Amino acid sequence: STPVQQVLIDGEQVRGVRLASGDEAFDKVISTVPLPYVGRLMPDLPQDIRAKFDALKNIAVVCVIAKLRKPVTDKFWLNTNDPEMDIPGVIEYTNLRPMKDHIVYVPFYMPGEHPKFADDNQVFLDKVRRYLKRINPALNDADFIDMRASRYRYAQPICDPGYLNHLPPAKLPVRGLWVADTSYYYPEDRGISESIGFGRNMAKDAVA
Template identity: 65%
Template sequence: MGQRIAVLGAGPMGLAVAYQLAKDGHTPVVFEADDRIGGMTASFDFSGLSIERYYHFHCTSDSDFLGVLDELGLAERMRWVETKMGYWYQGQLQPWGNPFALLKFKGLSLQAKFRYGLFAFLCTKRNDWKPLDSVEATGWIRRWVGAEAWEVLWRRLFDYKFYEYGSNLSAAWIWSRIRRIGRSRYNLFKEKLGYLEGGSQTLLNALKDRIELLGGEFKLKSPAERVVIENGTVKGLQVAGEFIDFDKVVSTVPLPYVPKLIPDLPENILNQFKALKNIAVVCIIVKMKKPLTENFWLNTNDPDMDIPGLVEYSNLRPMDQSIVYIPFYLPGEHPKFQDSDETFFEKVRMYLKKINPALTDDDIIELRASRYRYAQPICDPDYLDKLPPASLPVEGLWVADTSYYYPEDRGISESIGFGRKLAKQAIR
């Protein structure tokens, strides 16, 4: 007989949990605080254009994502595009991302180029991450690429993505990010990335429809207030002041919410959750009349820009206007996180016109800001050892978020794969 299971959070991982539970004959009830499904993949109406609040792309290695597209009959809506990378450095826009671009790059000695190229190549070929798990990332990179390439190509990425946390990150975690992009290349010189027609909303809608078809339910604008535990066993949830009975609970909300959501956990477990750190993001989305560059991804190293890069999404997914994402990652407690949207808009206008002096104010149609407090887990060395097990010492309770597929970085495919495995654990 099927079980009635609460799933907390309707991001990709929560949807994957609910989808697998429903497929296996159980009744998932998904509780989501937002007014829409999707979490960081959710879309919004950008003056007539439905687009995601935070950019996403897909690599040919995203097997769990591609697998669920097949199951849902969406595989034919996947599109693959040869994309370009660029580097804005010393007031110049330079090609980036392949051996020719590295050789021609202005600002590095030949020795530094060789060391960097060897490092990137070996990262893409490496499969075993365990030896890097306890290694600190900045020292590891500097030892490989040298002080010159570190300063030009890496330091500002750490400074403007992780701030004071940048000097204590796991090398395994950074390696996985290098490898994923490196393996998206279909030869040494060309990169291929993918998008789904209609964006992530195409997948979100299909998952929701299939879950409901199989008997699952969705409760939007319904944040769980407390997981109710009695005698070491889950009994259900408190939602809007009322108790709702469930056989089991699977939480996929960001881990910093867990101590308030499940205060009856053992104290040592609560302390583990409380010790985890996350980076926030203020993501500015710009709609323009003409392209900024020809690149999908543009790294930046500029003393006048407090960003490590930007994404020109319309160079991946064709659109009527140019769409650029400019993410400002910073700790949630940093004073800049409280700056007004207009403060960020002013910076972005200045950055865009500096990169492309042909842009005018009239070319910038509209800007929007999205904020997410727990956008990126901070994975320090031996990170997995510091996480409580997903199966907590409470009967019928599982907790996970994107942290749990470390050393992989947060991504739709990884969330789907982990979520489906989590569902199978919960009903085993």
């Protein structure tokens, strides 16, 4: 893949994208970058539209994925309500789709401005190891094959009152230009089925 530096707009028509290697002409562009990036990616959008994108708020997440030799639980999704665990739950994918090893996903949601979001990855890896061993005392350090942490600054939109009134339409007032991320699933939550459905509808609109 090649990073896009700018979506090129000429008046009310999209013209293509700008790459490090030069401009590429397209008469239709669909952007699925997080909406807070739209303003800088499309500086020639009308100012009022850009201001709406810039005003959108999102919560951040640090994602930890652990590969284990044995399962943590027999559940796909386990909610947690423990003041000593700063996580909403544990998602054990291999209880939905069995594999040789056991894959567990543990998210840490927080405001992107929170000091904890700047903590070293090892802080979150150590927490997850401790939490999983607490949930299942039969686990020991030898059961942990591998662990990785990643971050996503714009993980989930914050939908305040009147949210839809502030969200620009996915089909922008520029011919041939659409934008979308999980913000547009509201009032549904983020999910694979919502992604597929929204993507299909947007593709149908683009080829109509």
